Amino acid sequence: MSVRHALLALLSDGPKYGLQLRHEFEARTGEVWPLNVGQVYTTLQRLERDGLVVSDGADDGPQKGYRITDHGSSELAAWLTTPPDMAQPPRDELLIKVLVAAQVPDVDVHRLIQVHRRHLVEAMQRYTAVKADAPASDVALALVVDAELFRIEAMVRWLDAAEVRLPQLLAAAPLTVAVGDPADESADGAATESQEARA
Amino acid sequence: MSPMLELRSVTKTYGEGSSEVHALRSIDLAVEPGELVAIMGPSGSGKSSLLTIAGSLEDATNGEVVIDGRTLAGMSRNDKAQLRRRSMGFVFQDFNLLPGLTAAENVAMPLELDGTSARRARGQALEALDGLGLADRADHFPDDLSGGERQRVAIARAVVGDRRLLLADEPTGALDSVNSEAVMRLLRQICAQGAAGIVVTHDAQLASWANRVVFLRDGRVVDHTAPPAGPESLLATAPGAS
Numbered sequence: 001m002s003v004r005h006a007l008l009a010l011l012s013d014g015p016k017y018g019l020q021l022r023h024e025f026e027a028r029t030g031e032v033w034p035l036n037v038g039q040v041y042t043t044l045q046r047l048e049r050d051g052l053v054v055s056d057g058a059d060d061g062p063q064k065g066y067r068i069t070d071h072g073s074s075e076l077a078a079w080l081t082t083p084p085d086m087a088q089p090p091r092d093e094l095l096i097k098v099l100v101a102a103q104v105p106d107v108d109v110h111r112l113i114q115v116h117r118r119h120l121v122e123a124m125q126r127y128t129a130v131k132a133d134a135p136a137s138d139v140a141l142a143l144v145v146d147a148e149l150f151r152i153e154a155m156v157r158w159l160d161a162a163e164v165r166l167p168q169l170l171a172a173a174p175l176t177v178a179v180g181d182p183a184d185e186s187a188d189g190a191a192t193e194s195q196e197a198r199a
Numbered sequence: 200m201s202p203m204l205e206l207r208s209v210t211k212t213y214g215e216g217s218s219e220v221h222a223l224r225s226i227d228l229a230v231e232p233g234e235l236v237a238i239m240g241p242s243g244s245g246k247s248s249l250l251t252i253a254g255s256l257e258d259a260t261n262g263e264v265v266i267d268g269r270t271l272a273g274m275s276r277n278d279k280a281q282l283r284r285r286s287m288g289f290v291f292q293d294f295n296l297l298p299g300l301t302a303a304e305n306v307a308m309p310l311e312l313d314g315t316s317a318r319r320a321r322g323q324a325l326e327a328l329d330g331l332g333l334a335d336r337a338d339h340f341p342d343d344l345s346g347g348e349r350q351r352v353a354i355a356r357a358v359v360g361d362r363r364l365l366l367a368d369e370p371t372g373a374l375d376s377v378n379s380e381a382v383m384r385l386l387r388q389i390c391a392q393g394a395a396g397i398v399v400t401h402d403a404q405l406a407s408w409a410n411r412v413v414f415l416r417d418g419r420v421v422d423h424t425a426p427p428a429g430p431e432s433l434l435a436t437a438p439g440a441s
Contacts, residue, residue: 114414114416114421114422115422117414117422118412118414118422118423118424120403121239121403121406121407121412121424122412122424122425124403124404124406124407125407125409125410125412125424127407128404128407128408132384132387132408149404149407150404152403153403153404156403157403160241160401163241
């Protein structure tokens with residue numbers, strides 16, 4: 001998540017103080033992502049260094065105000081239409097776990113899939129409870145929670161599909177294709193471990 | 200508190216010999232008042248059998264079904280029908296409203312079938328519709344209502360007359376996500392006010408409205424979720440929080 005661009009967005013309707021930016025950020029993201037004051041000031045300093053915002057020159061502290069520059073406005077406009085980074089480590093991790101589990105002796109892959117399904121549904125229950133308990137007027141919170149629910153639901157549906165394909169996977173020859181990004185050490189390590197376990 | 204619904208070692212077998220199908224195998228399940236339980240599983244896992252048996256629409260092959268403290272075994276057809284009318288409400292995917300009756304008449308019908316006077320039944324029906332935000336739709340026919348409104352009428356029909364066991368089969372299957380959420384929010388509220396509810400679904404978003412999710416596979420309960428933790432537990436795992 002880009003705190004940097006979120007702060008630029010908040011500055012686009014007028015100059016603000018650091019503390020004010022923190023409150024507005026939390027309010028607009030349904031207070032799901034708490035920001036500490038240090039994070040806000042460090043990010044503002046970097047934005048100023050890069051010429052995206054200017055400060056009013058007052059002493060550091062809560063009374064120091066910031067304003068977006070023209071450069072900052074065009075950076076914000078470009079960021080808004082740039083496709084998001086589609087890399088999703090949590091789902092990749094699940095994919096690798098299920099793929100390699102099929103190769104590990106004495107692992108019940110159906111059981112493994114169910115354990116992950118349960119964890120995911122429990123996380124969805126917690127998010128849904130947040131939405132159920134929130135006032136209907138808190139649209140920002142509902143949007144943030146919906147995004148998480150849809151993301152986790154996609155993982156549950158992937159597990160459902162994986163379970164249907166499982167007999168084929170278990171019957172297939174051992175995997176020889178590389179799974180995951182070779183640069184990702186944890187994925188690499190998991191695959192190596194399972195091959196060792198098989199040997 | 201005693202459970203509103205209890206299944207004890209319930210099995211259901213269809214056919215016999217080589218064509219025997221075990222739809223349910225030794226199911227134990229208790230649903231307390233105030234609790235909404237989701238039964239989640241793929242097609243053919245036994246979800247619908249479980250619901251029809253819990254709703255006394257079908258008999259278990261073995262085991263015991265207890266509803267509101269009354270054992271179904273040995274109960275006459277008439278007694279079961281009366282128990283259904285007085286204690287249970289059903290919500291189906293396709294609403295099952297009678298097209299020739301208005302919303303209020305649909306909701307009043309179970310009460311009238313049970314001998315309540317037409318006037319009293321209408322009063323209670325209007326109250327139930329009002330509680331679900333449908334007071335101004337009472338005299339509309341189902342064809343004049345949106346999908347979300349029809350399902351809310353069906354929920355009003357399921358809870359009218361203080362029935363305490365709600366049984367829902369994919370209740371949002373025909374609705375978009377906003378209307379689905381409204382329906383699940385209502386079911387959750389009704390249960391929070393003291394009813395016991397079961398929703399069977401294959402949809403994780405729907406199931407996540409329940410206090411407890413029970414996972415069914417091949418006619419067996421294979422798993423269930425832990426009692427819900429507070430929302431503060433999300434902060435530790437929310438992406439970007441670290």
